Amino acid sequence: MPDPRPPGGRLSVQKTYKLFLAGAFPRSESGRSYPVSDARGALLAHAALASRKDARDAVVAARRAQPGWAAASAYNRGQVLYRVAELLEDRHAQFAEAVAAGEGLDGAGAEAVVAETVDRWVWYAGWADKIAQVAGSSNPVAGPWFNFSVPEPVGVVAALAPQRSSLLGLAGVVAPLLAAGNAVVVVASEERPLPAVTLSEVLATSDVPPGVVNVLTGRTRELAPVLAAHRDVDGLDLAGAGPELAAELERASAGNLKRVLTPRGGEEDWWAMPSTRRMLTFVETKTAWHPVGV
Amino acid sequence: MSLDASERHVEPGGRPARVAPAFLPAALAEVASSDAALRRFLHGLPGVDQVGAELRTAALSTRSIKSASKLWAIDAAISMVDLTTLEGADTPGKVRSLCAKARHPDPQDPTVPSVAAVCVYPDLVATAKKELAGSGVAVASVATAFPSGRSSLAVKLADVRDALAAGADEVDMVIDRGAFLQGRFLEVLEEVRAVREACGAARLKVILETGELATYDNVRRASWLAMLGGADFLKTSTGKTSPAATLPVALVMLEAARELTEAGGGPVGVKVAGGIRTTKDAIRYLVLVNETVGDAWLQPQMFRIGASSLLNDLLMQRAKQRNGAYASSDDFSLE
Amino acid sequence: MSEPVGGLFEYAPAPEPRSLVSIRPSYGLFVGGEFVDPVEGGSLKTINPASEEVLAEVATAGPADVDRAVRAARRAYEEVWGPMPGRERAKYLFRVARMIQERARELAVLESLDNGKPIRESRDVDVPLAAAHFFYHAGWADKLSYAGLGPDPRPLGVAGQVIPWNFPLLMAAWKLAPALAAGNTCVLKPAETTPLSALLLAEILRDAELPPGVVNVVTGAGDTGASLVAHPGVDKVAFTGSTEVGREIRRTLAGSGKRLTLELGGKAANVVFDDAPLSQAVEGIVNGIFFNQGHVCCAGSRLLVQESVADAVVDRLKRRMETLRIGDPLDKNTDVGAINSSGQLDKIRELSAAGEAEGAERWAPACRLPERGFWFPPTVFTNVSPSQRIAREEIFGPVLSVITFRTAEEAVAKANNTTYGLSAGVWTEKGSRILWMVHHLRAGVVWANTFNRFDPASPFGGYKESGFGREGGRHGLEAYLDA
Structure with a gap:
């Protein structure tokens, strides 16, 4: 008699990879999905194919969440981000498997990526309560005024995650935005979106408030122009856009004069220690004056 | 505006015309009904930002007053001078020569107006009064234990009565700065009131001694205390402490005087005293008056400059404006 | 003239003598350290807005002139200004600051004539602040590694700078001083209606013996500015002006890799x-x-x-x-x-x-x-x-x-x-x-509790559609450095 059970004795339960919007995991409102393959071309899963409307919803969620995130004390934001690192570490194996499949790395290579990702996240967590000191100043103006400058988050930043470095690069884009107090709409690597979805699950169980990070999977080409032209998006990180798309998006960003970070000379080396640039591009410097008198 | 001494309004008997005493509307009189009400009122006044007030007067100081307007300003300033001697070494002789100077600041030029008043200690009022009879120049006397004001109310009032008995037209009293800085506002006010009562028809100038009040907020509060007590004039300083008159202090006092008028009271004049030595200084005050409170205060009944050496500088500048050549200090008598 | 303030105390006219400044009948472009005629030969008239009197004819730079200016700036960047030690650049800027102070009255009168602003402001605000901007930034030229922008920040190259008509000299100083301190060379495009003070500043720069080509001034209207920002030889664009034009520049520069800072409109x-x-x-x-x-x-x-x-x-x-x-x-x-x-x-x-x-x-x-x-x-x-x-x-x-x-x-x-x-x-x-x-x-x-105060040490610039980037202070240097 043939064994009626599936190969291996039981059928595994596969995960549905969904979007992460306002702290929830909806499917695309369009009902669409797209196949995601591993590095050798074998089908890994179907990911949600986010629509323009999903992108719009993500911006709404981010805008709603941003003031609360920015208003949290820098110390608190640092702690929340450190908690994310703890949870990343906790899911070490799961991330390593996703990275290995998506990026075609061997076990040790994938392990190294995850370890570096956790460390990178810890590095940025520590920045949350230091960036204002490093980027701020008191300014010696020539007169009876006290004058100081402080950095403030720009608000809602849309980020195109790197296409190749699906976890380390993703963290390298999202974490600095969060450390600086921004809310994020991130478009995951188009062909390697699964680590981003898993990161969503980490964020959902962390103390990052709903809506502060929103993750879209789908076609960068389709989603990015919507975000670049969206008048309620304040900043645009083009890490995952090629030169041609980047030029188009820069043009589209002129509508409300977004702060734009465009990669210089190809995809960044995400293994290199970052500078403060990714944080500082997405802060505004506010300068205040007050008379000094009795 | 004509400033010839001959045209000055003089009452029969030589006493300068007395404008009606500053009026206090009932609503304002209320605020002095208790210590608590008074404190509430004074602390409810809008604050004065030091830097902003100083910037405003610094900007006005850059006004460039030339030719005809300068001549007008010089004559206006002369007519507003309270020619002052307040030295322990003052003698009747010194006061007599000062009075002569007050009547005819430049005897060789009858177009020079006489000054507004001569300001002396009480014991020299009689001398001044006699010298100035019929001139239209008023006699002002400091009183109330000038300059410190550290004496009992009885002594202060006796001081005032003494000056009035000798014929003073105007009394320059000092407030009790100690009481003010301690927050005993009603006490300060009641002292002003008592002097006001004692003054009768004489005009009362209340010296705030702003250099001891430390802040412009205090200058504004003290101005209101003086006005609520019945002052005819707010006066900056005794001239015995430094800083004395400054432009920002005058600005705050002028604004207080204007606010009283707006509230239906007044009018209250302003006298700046101490450290005003040059024509340039005097013109800066006139510009400040002009652009803060306007025409109503641009007359000797409403604005005074307490000074001594200023008068000769005004005369020298006047001569320069008229003759084109710079004058020498020896062209004019010292006193 | 306005009605007298009060009536009793009228202020007699107190004009600053116009003779303090001599305006030439016509001006060329300032390229490579000298005034040159434009290749394409156009000109515009600049007038005194208080009287509508023509003050001077000023050359308009066409694309060929802009190209010449950018090349001059490039050469100066590569051969002189870029390699020059910061401490030497600093002394040039200190020298310029001093010369602006020395010619302050002249600059103030010229600014008021060409712009229409009261001499009280040009004398007490625009000109002293312009000098202060050079003075402040001069000191940065040999201290850039302390600016918090990394251990060895490098200049960007040639800066194309387009400035408005409201503070003609001051905006020129805001643009030039940090750019030069950081080691860049500049092509400055003053506003069409107020070119004269920038041209007098060019004379001052020449008198200060600033090496030829380090600063070039191309006068003209909007199309001159457009050719400048679009010029492929420009590495950095700084613009102060309307939000509308700012957006246009943003679009023009898309994909070019040029650095951009914009200081635009407001409704404070x-x-x-x-x-x-x-x-x-x-x-x-x-x-x-x-x-x-x-x-x-x-x-x-x-x-x-x-x-x-x-x-x-x-x-x-x-x-x-x-x-x-x-x-x-x-x-x-x-x-x-x-x-x-x-x-x-x-x-x-x-x-x-x-x-x-x-x-x-x-x-x-x-x-x-x-x-x-x-x-x-x-x-x-x-x-x-x-x-x-x-x-x-x-x-x-x-x-x-x-x-x-x-x-x-x-x-x-x-x-x-x-x-x-x-x-x-x-x-x-x-x-x-x-x-x-x-x-x-x-x-x-x-x-x-104050308003409209400015200082070279104080970063200035907007949120949202008022532009991006800061001018002034340590923050302003970032716009002219590659960290």
């Missing part, structure tokens, strides 16, 4: 609480909107006043406005000068008419305006609702819109309800409220 709220130091607040309101005829991107053009003191503030404001002296920009007692151009005057008139048509109440002090030239009286609109055009659009003239509020939250909501975010003001004596307001106002500069 000046928020007055009931516990404000009222007299100083009124001065701040006046300075906020009537300084430089309101031709100020950070002008406090929306007065947000708490309802409980609205009448008192507006009454005091009107009384204060009656003392403003409007007229001859060269008269040392003039407070409000001429509108810079007939085009700008048309725009101010159009928006003011729209304000009336939309139901706002218009008031201006009685004043007699000169017959020739471009003039607009200081004007205040009350009964303004936030949806009206005069409450939303940048007028760039001496026109104030008064809007009321009841609570701090409402004040912030109304203040931030604009696509701009350059500056804001707040007036209150309560310290904690000041800091709360500073925190919540979305603006690059917040003046608390």
